Amino acid sequence: MKIVTADSACSILNKDLMPTNILSTVAIVVDFPYETPIKVHARAGDYSIKDPTVLVHELRLCEELLGIEPAECVHFDLTLGGINILDITDEFLFQLNLSPRGRSVLHAILPDLREIALAIDEKYHAPVLAMGKRSLPVRLAELYASAYGIARGIKIASVSEAEEPIYLGLPEKVLAFFDEKDKVKVTSEEPMEKSLVAEVPISNGVLVEPFLNPMTRGFQVLRLTKRDA
Amino acid sequence: MKIVTADSACSILNKDLMPTNILSTVAIVVDFPYETPIKVHARAGDYSIKDPTVLVHELRLCEELLGIEPAECVHFDLTLGGINILDITDEFLFQLNLSPRGRSVLHAILPDLREIALAIDEKYHAPVLAMGKRSLPVRLAELYASAYGIARGIKIASVSEAEEPIYLGLPEKVLAFFDEKDKVKVTSEEPMEKSLVAEVPISNGVLVEPFLNPMTRGFQVLRLTKRDA
Amino acid sequence: MKIVTADSACSILNKDLMPTNILSTVAIVVDFPYETPIKVHARAGDYSIKDPTVLVHELRLCEELLGIEPAECVHFDLTLGGINILDITDEFLFQLNLSPRGRSVLHAILPDLREIALAIDEKYHAPVLAMGKRSLPVRLAELYASAYGIARGIKIASVSEAEEPIYLGLPEKVLAFFDEKDKVKVTSEEPMEKSLVAEVPISNGVLVEPFLNPMTRGFQVLRLTKRDA
Numbered sequence: 001m002k003i004v005t006a007d008s009a010c011s012i013l014n015k016d017l018m019p020t021n022i023l024s025t026v027a028i029v030v031d032f033p034y035e036t037p038i039k040v041h042a043r044a045g046d047y048s049i050k051d052p053t054v055l056v057h058e059l060r061l062c063e064e065l066l067g068i069e070p071a072e073c074v075h076f077d078l079t080l081g082g083i084n085i086l087d088i089t090d091e092f093l094f095q096l097n098l099s100p101r102g103r104s105v106l107h108a109i110l111p112d113l114r115e116i117a118l119a120i121d122e123k124y125h126a127p128v129l130a131m132g133k134r135s136l137p138v139r140l141a142e143l144y145a146s147a148y149g150i151a152r153g154i155k156i157a158s159v160s161e162a163e164e165p166i167y168l169g170l171p172e173k174v175l176a177f178f179d180e181k182d183k184v185k186v187t188s189e190e191p192m193e194k195s196l197v198a199e200v201p202i203s204n205g206v207l208v209e210p211f212l213n214p215m216t217r218g219f220q221v222l223r224l225t226k227r228d229a
Numbered sequence: 230m231k232i233v234t235a236d237s238a239c240s241i242l243n244k245d246l247m248p249t250n251i252l253s254t255v256a257i258v259v260d261f262p263y264e265t266p267i268k269v270h271a272r273a274g275d276y277s278i279k280d281p282t283v284l285v286h287e288l289r290l291c292e293e294l295l296g297i298e299p300a301e302c303v304h305f306d307l308t309l310g311g312i313n314i315l316d317i318t319d320e321f322l323f324q325l326n327l328s329p330r331g332r333s334v335l336h337a338i339l340p341d342l343r344e345i346a347l348a349i350d351e352k353y354h355a356p357v358l359a360m361g362k363r364s365l366p367v368r369l370a371e372l373y374a375s376a377y378g379i380a381r382g383i384k385i386a387s388v389s390e391a392e393e394p395i396y397l398g399l400p401e402k403v404l405a406f407f408d409e410k411d412k413v414k415v416t417s418e419e420p421m422e423k424s425l426v427a428e429v430p431i432s433n434g435v436l437v438e439p440f441l442n443p444m445t446r447g448f449q450v451l452r453l454t455k456r457d458a
Numbered sequence: 459m460k461i462v463t464a465d466s467a468c469s470i471l472n473k474d475l476m477p478t479n480i481l482s483t484v485a486i487v488v489d490f491p492y493e494t495p496i497k498v499h500a501r502a503g504d505y506s507i508k509d510p511t512v513l514v515h516e517l518r519l520c521e522e523l524l525g526i527e528p529a530e531c532v533h534f535d536l537t538l539g540g541i542n543i544l545d546i547t548d549e550f551l552f553q554l555n556l557s558p559r560g561r562s563v564l565h566a567i568l569p570d571l572r573e574i575a576l577a578i579d580e581k582y583h584a585p586v587l588a589m590g591k592r593s594l595p596v597r598l599a600e601l602y603a604s605a606y607g608i609a610r611g612i613k614i615a616s617v618s619e620a621e622e623p624i625y626l627g628l629p630e631k632v633l634a635f636f637d638e639k640d641k642v643k644v645t646s647e648e649p650m651e652k653s654l655v656a657e658v659p660i661s662n663g664v665l666v667e668p669f670l671n672p673m674t675r676g677f678q679v680l681r682l683t684k685r686d687a
Contacts, residue, residue: 033440136443173649189649191418192447211491214594218650262669365672420647421676
């Protein structure tokens with residue numbers, strides 16, 4: 001079964017090593033055995049970490065990718081038990097145990113999500129399922145978004161005027177490796193997910209020092225310092 | 230301290246890769262250092278995934294095994310903080326934060342569980358403790374039930390008339406390996422549990438393709454296809 | 459950024475393999491890349507597992523260490539979202555979803571914690587942040603407290619008159635290795651934390667048999683038996 005999905009990742013961290021923004025969104029199509037995408041669609045992002053429209057952006061990217069590579073369903077990056085976006089009713093939302101902020105965010109973006117899900121349904125007959133964190137393809141998209149986000153962060157550091165290093169935050173339980181000098185290899189540290197890998201080329205001229213975020217366990221940070229030319 | 234326990238595992242998956250039934254129940258006895266069972270008692274199962282009497286069946290299997298191999302206590306596959314089954318009162322159940330379904334299920338099987346626990350107490354002076362997911366022996370029994378369930382699933386596939394592959398679902402954070410062609414090796418992907426292994430012989434004639442379930446992270450699936458003779 | 463922190467670990471287990479006391483408290487100072495302490499301050503402990511004053515003891519040890527090695531903040535072993543101890547108000551505590559026991563414990567030790575935090579603030583201008591389990595330095599201190607606790611447990615076993623073995627319990631997802639005969643190596647089994655290691659010398663004359671606690675998954679136990687001279 002071919003599945004299309006999208007996720008976003010990577011952030012420049014502030015001085016307290018907390019994320020501020022989102023650098024990268026990637027949509028992928030996977031098929032049995034669901035280990036390597038058969039298609040990858042990467043897009044630089046510039047969203048505030050608090051901006052819920054990144055979800056709308058992700059679903060649009062899925063729609064775009066479906067135009068290139070057909071798939072039977074969309075795994076959408078919203079964890080609501082796998083419900084079809086078009087089946088979400090006010091009653092369903094009321095029964096969810098959402099925080100006031102979560103509720104208002106969902107209300108704000110739901111009309112856009114429904115419109116895109118309707119278009120996807122009409123054009124491609126693919127349901128948009130709110131699988132979120134339970135979905136393996138969403139996790140694979142997160143690894144690819146991480147790899148592209150790292151490549152972008154390294155590019156930003158390489159042209160930066162400032163002397164200060166840039167701190168780049170990766171998603172939870174994601175590790176980046178730089179064993180080969182012209183690419184980054186991103187893996188999942190979640191049990192069962194050792195077979196998932198995302199590789200992306202990176203530019204040179206930046207010193208990359210990985211370390212674990214002392215402020216929050218389970219998160220790797222990359223310290224990026226421009227090398228003297 | 231010798232401990233007897235039982236657990237059930239493995240299911241044929243439906244077309245949405247969701248479990249439908251239970252294929253295998255195994256009771257084991259363990260002793261210090263609790264890594265390999267000193268006795269294994271396997272039984273083919275045929276329970277619906279929703280049928281709570283599988284728990285009654287597990288406790289009966291523990292009782293049977295105690296007749297062969299004495300032990301000091303029973304770790305029962307119900308997660309209620311380790312309480313002795315004979316000490317469960319209506320008040321205790323009332324204070325538990327059970328779902329309506331969980332409550333009615335427990336009420337339905339409790340008389341049978343009490344009867345078996347009473348017999349175990351009289352014959353073997355062994356308390357039946359509701360340890361459930363906290364117990365390491367229960368986890369080891371789950372690995373053995375997985376290995377026997379895989380062997381059974383492969384046998385089912387080998388005599389199947391249908392052309393379609395069979396999809397076999399394993400328990401959470403369990404991996405099966407087929408490095409040697411006439412046996413399966415089942416391991417736990419939980420941190421700390423790398424030393425736990427269950428090995429069971431398997432029959433030939435079936436192509437086994439392991440993959441991660443895309444619908445739910447943390448679960449391995451085996452695609453079983455009958456080879457042409 | 460230099461961070462000081464402290465944690466406690468290791469317990470002699472009772473016959474049900476449950477912890478009874480705390481054997482070891484360690485304060486450390488870490489700096490980028492936060493992998494190895496630049497200073498370690500170990501102290502034998504003798505606290506009941508239920509005695510909350512161990513937290514007061516930990517903060518005093520941080521204060522002592524700050525006198526030797528300056529740092530910019532204290533990561534305190536209390537998981538309250540990183541709040542500064544001096545900013546904890548009655549209203550804040552009221553809004554926390556604490557158990558009655560948790561609330562009374564916190565009320566009992568808060569005056570002492572505030573007093574020490576105030577002294578730390580005045581002398582070293584370092585805030586005391588209730589980071590608890592989210593903090594990586596707290597976890598590293600836990601590994602060091604484990605290693606020192608093991609060394610102490612082995613010493614206790616080596617001079618013990620009793621014939622019975624001593625059972626020593628380690629913290630959750632912590633493993634001890636004894637590959638070299640005169641030291642113990644303690645590692646974290648949490649995903650992402652493979653790079654964290656604590657090593658401490660140990661005395662000879664005691665047989666150490668590690669096993670997983672059958673009563674509670676995720677915990678290693680060391681069986682310590684005095685060897686005949």
